[in-house]
Amino acid sequence: MSAQDKQGSKEKIKALKISYLTEQLNLSPSEAEKFWPIYNTYSKEQYSLRNILRSEIKRAMIEGDINSVSEKEAEKLIALKLDTDQKIYESQNDFINNVKKVISYKKIVKLQLAEMEFGRKLMSKYKHRKSDSKN
Incomplete structure (x- = not known):
């Protein structure tokens, strides 16, 4: 993977994370x-x-x-x-x-849970992609 591909991949993951966290936290435009x-x-x-x-x-x-x-x-x-x-x-x-x-504190807790869940989903997807490329 080239440095450019890695950077593009990081940007894509960052965008997905922003979208996921915004959805999970249900941020108002003012809060966001x-x-x-x-x-x-x-x-x-x-x-x-x-x-x-x-x-x-x-x-x-x-x-x-x-x-x-x-x-x-x-x-x-x-x-x-x-x-x-x-x-x-x-x-x-x-x-x-x-x-x-x-x-709110409740949204801070939701944020922490959403970050963990996003990480788990990302790792799961990565593992599946690695196992698919081996087959």
Whole structure:
């Protein structure tokens, strides 16, 4: 898959997610106008935090082998993971504090459930596509 195909795929998934979440949350036009900028900022921050951790783990391994990581490097990775988890928590807390001014707590819970469901549906579709391409 080329970089352009990957980017197109990411954009398609993002559009599907926006549509799915909007439908699940039943956002009014006024809510949507205020919600999406807050959500998009939060999503980018979450992605960035997780991506930094993933990159560092990949960088530490030689050819994807965890056994190639020294004990000292593993200790650094664990410290980075704990620090990242703390930043993710703080980001989630900030997001909820900002978004509760726009949507109800009930819709925040619906959002969390809808995000999980979207992820499950996406993984299910991906698994089916992979198994179909093997046949």
